[in-house]
Amino acid sequence: MTLASTSDAPSSPAIDRRSAAPMYDQLRRLIIDGIASQSLRPGDLLPGEHRLCELYGISRTVVRQALGQLEHEGIIERVKGKGTFVARPKTSEALMHTLIGLYDDVERRGGHVRSDVLRHETVPATPEVAEALAVVVDAPVILLERLRYVDDDPWSLSTTWMPEAVGAVTFGADLREGSLYRVLAEHGLRAVAGVRSAEATVASPEQAQLLAISPGSALLRLRSVSRDAAGVPLEFFIAYHRGDRSRFEFELRADAAGASLVPVGAGGSD
Structure with a gap:
């Protein structure tokens, strides 16, 4: 069978109905x-x-x-x-076990990331955001919502919240072609620790439209809080990655310190 042409006769072996293979x-x-x-x-x-x-x-x-x-x-x-x-091959992402961002993770493998900035503004902290960033409810925080593309394919939809003093340095920065983490690093703001989780979910109609997929398609939901050397939260983000484009890789070691399996709904605000 010539796969690229639906009109050619089969040239590959036929189905063997006597075979034990289905x-x-x-x-x-x-x-x-x-x-x-x-x-x-x-x-x-x-x-x-x-x-x-x-x-x-x-x-x-x-x-x-x-x-x-x-x-x-x-x-x-x-x-x-x-x-x-x-199918396009899935990109292996190391975002689960490192503190690098999507931009740097893809760049080091020769790819290109760009973003559509959907929102970039000061908003009052919700209870979930306030807990993640260790601020009071309704405190001003900087919200950054982006639709991320990898090699021009819609890849993920992410929303990042930062304390006002941290996020203030991002206004005026080029966040369409540049890395948020690099912008923060330029101002001496570097994450050295954090907690990140991943779970399966499905795309809402709004998410599906932005990510160019069908409603109900598989998504991977990442939730992350990053802290500086003093333990102060720098950012909190929730990102939805297309399940048909992403594959997260984990490095395993005999010493399981720092890793845990948490049942959905147990502990935290998620």
Whole structure:
């Protein structure tokens, strides 16, 4: 099968109905082999469900099982109304176990981050923000909301709150192409410790529109508080990362000090 063309006859091995391997897994392997042998690139169009049924004489149920598995593995992506495509590889992010930001994490791997600044203003601290930043409720804090792009793909939606004295240095800075952490560092404000958590969630209609995904799509929600050497909070952020674009990596060691598994809803304000 020539995967990039839905009109060609199959040239790869057919489905073996006598094999002990499930037909959906055979089809899955044929598609993977076809992507590799034809050097298809992310974004290349693949045959749709109907064409695969015709090519291999198999049911739509079998095809959907194969495509569902491939999508789960991040090998293909299906876009409603457009078709099935070779997926873009997920970017491994080290944001869970380091204090670097998305900008620096992607930059060191040769990528490019830019941001649309959606909000950048002084607001009163909500109870959650006040607790995270160790300020009183309704104290003025600086809010920074950004839609982050990695190599021009919408990647994450983040909201950062900073104490007024910290956030004041960000006004006038270029936060579309630059790093927030670098701006803070230029003013002697450096995070050396913090607590960060991640959990799975789904996209609201508003988030989905900004991130160019469907409502209900998988998101990874990061919640983080960073502190300076004196233990004073510098920032509190909540970020929503696209589940189809991000993969967080953790460094493991025998000494589990500093790591914990917290049941959802147990402790804290989250």
